[in-house]
Amino acid sequence: MSFDLLAQQPKLLYLLQGVLAFAGVVCLILVLLHRGPARRRGAAFLLLAPALLLLTVGLLLPGLRTLTLSFKDGTGRTWVGLDNYVWLFTDPEALTALRNTLTWAVLVPLLVTAVGLLYAAAVVRSRYRALALCLVLLPMALSFVGAGLIWKFVYAYRPAAADQIGLLNQIVVAFGGEPRQWLVESPWNVLFLIVAMVWTQTGFAAVLLAGAIKAVPAEVVEAARLDGASPRQVFWRVTVPLIRPTLLVVALAEVIGTFKAFDIVRTMTGGQFDTGVLAHEMYTQSFRYGQTGRGAALAVLLFVLVTPVVAHKLRTQRSTR
Template structure:
């Protein structure tokens, strides 16, 4: 019977894939046919743009605009979404002790992670630049980017693992501490230190991204400027501060902004490490807890709106800088 059930599930999956493939093929044929009928000379006309962008705008409206407006609407209602409560949900965010602690933790993440990741990535990029094993060194620091946030967090949970004194320690850090005569520490349960230990996990992940991007920017520094600085007697330190940094400053800003956006939305690391307990919750996790664990759609929506308000200006700044550089 189990074999028959497995065979039936396999047929369902194959059937679903065939339907998806047929649908995508049909869409591709329709688009190609429209392109042939409308012709290249008519592509500037509004109705031509509407034919091709209309479905995309419709899907964006259904999948992005409507949920956003719905979330904003629910943020002004109670937990069940029945009674209008005005700005009470927003007032709760800035007056409740737990949410204020959550906002403080989020601020720590947003300040520490982008700066630390950028500094580590920049230092690493400068050190390995034009070295014999540069590709290997860059690959090693970039490898954590290939690991999911949950997987990376599990790795670091083994590093931070704690057992009572007298027991065999399975956590790397506590093994080292005990080996030198210290007492094992509760890295993930003692606040506020647990927040910083989790921050290390995200810095470990994002440092590879910063290294790769900044390394490419360093290689694009004009050779003429570097040679002129060397002829003027500039040493390595002067070369870095007066030649390299001014040349790669726009890239540094892009890296910081990109990592800041990712940090504001951090969820997986905190959820896997502590579940938001021990005074370690952050904005995205609290939004999830209120909406899907406490079933309070009003407060969950208010937190979602707050996250949106924080992310969008940074994203617009990033987009503006990219347009300026292109």
């Protein structure tokens, strides 16, 4: 690559300079560790220095920049104080996005965990357990955009006189009903979007919970059966309490994922018909309307909502070790 080409591509030049600078820092650390005294704390700090540098540049500084922008107007130049946060809790569209996000955060973890648990319990003792888990895990191989497109076709609407291409409306028409615009009718359209999310995430829950069920000591289950417990009682009173830490980890992971929900909403409805969520509204305000201050305020709100869930998840994982 010639220097003239680098000069014409300033972004590429900056990237190359950053890579070289980071490589230089790593080389310097290795030299210092090789020649300097082998002190545990100093060596640990030097080894952590590249990661700390990347976290500072890639996470801490952008986070502080976003917090600063949340107190400015759409141009990012004029301070407006708390106006963006007042808008966030008074604007109808922003309140709808907040309500929908909380709905996602409640229903998606419950449904994913429940369906995954039942599916795992049904196939964990089966001879074809691996095949069954692979089948339910297949939707996770798709991106959320792909899943959204698939379910958009499932909900597709055509007038009653036309041939239906949507699976759901084909079923309705086959039983003598009238086709409906499933993604237009609020608030049910939010639930139809949630179904797409549950479809993609159930495999994740089923695989983890099947492993947890498989790890339940056989002697505990056998003792419960000898005491006269039915299979249903063994499952709900013995197996489920023993796999509670895994259930909690799955639920918390899904809560975090739903706060970031964007692709499915963007693909299926574009946030219209009262289906917007905070992540999509943040994108819309920042890049469609040019209101960077409002977009930054939405990002700060998302961070505040996600932080306690992440902290609780980390605490749970440490307690299960």
